[in-house]
Amino acid sequence: MLCKTVLLAGALALGAFAAPIPNCPENENSYTAPSTDNKSTTGSITAAQLTQIAPETASCSGAPFPEECADATTAATALSKSFDTYGIKTAGEKAALIAYTLFESGNYKYSKNHFPGRPGQGTRMMAMPPFIAKYATAVAGADAVATASAAGGDAGLNAVLALVNSDDEKSFGSAAWFYSTQCTEDVKAGVAAETVEGWHNFLTACVGTTLDEARDTPWVAAKAVILA
Template sequence: MYIKNVLLASAFALSTIAAPIPDCPDEDNNPVNPTPAVTAAQLTAIAPETASCSGAPFPEECADATQAATALSAAFETYQITTPGEQAAIIAYELFESANFKYNKNHFPGRPGQGTRMMAMPPFVELYATAVAGADAVTQAKAAGGDAGLNAVLALVNGDDEKSFGSAAWFVSTQCSADVRAGLVAGTEEGWHAFLTECVQTTADPTRDPAWVAASGVIKAAN
């Protein structure tokens, strides 16, 4: 009986030693590096004009820094834009295109269907609207035909701040090459200009640079 008890005790000890180490907590539930939120204070530090919509030419289109910060943070989470370099570029891009978040439609010269905070051209607006509102909604909007149809498609993605501000994050995550995104992550002026010329397919206009320099400094300082 004594021998039997010893054997049982030894077996229990061995099984205890061999017990598997508990798994680490689920990373999805406990993210090590959650997407950092953009704050209204950061946006006003980058572009003081975003503090208020006072005097906006089209008040119904204007979003102040508080609205923009909430919408941009949601977009960065949705499209997993987690690096300071990419976040800064998107903020700078939208600030320039929307005149400090004062517009979400093209008014000069007034091109039908062009808009969101990145002033996307109608073909990209349609792609984006299809992604966030669905193909059926886009087909129904286009049924109006002509300029009315283009504007109806734009309305699908301008109906709330999250969609309107989310356009550039969607664009970067779906339309830009890996090399362009790597340049944005690096946070270099060369990477910023490559984004403009190779992905946006516009010129590297020096007037775009101040917003990028300011956004890069503020966003990187916060991370």
């Protein structure tokens, strides 16, 4: 098991589990990059950097679901694309989203919920079905979501998830999409500032989960590697 279950009504997950989601804004069509206040901005993330941050990403050897696993090379390419697409510019933002997705997906070993196996929950941020539907609408279109949902029940939820797990770019892009469209400008400013307070506020105020020291480990590592 990746982490403890948090049974609160919500839209995201802890690792591969359900987590709460707050009343975040739904201005999905706009994004204003936070002021960096002279904080460092960075280029694309590399496979070597990801391996430094989380050595387990070096290989998919022994992955419990090999078809879901992404190694550092695959992950770095997809994450870098998502940063470009959604205007993720600062070291603090990149560190936060890398840490967030590493924790949620078990170091990129999972793209679907397996514990307890919740239908329709997944991508590298383990989003719950309501946010999967929003994200799928943004990247695949409302018609595709409507067609997938028409299957009904669990089959419909899984079909919508398949729209955003169909390739690595979409599956890894979910976190940057969520951050850029669902978090407030105050949250973004705190994340860009690279402070632990800003990181924790992202988790509690936007993701809507509880703090866990296990989440801080990849964030500290990601920040150190990106700023090196």
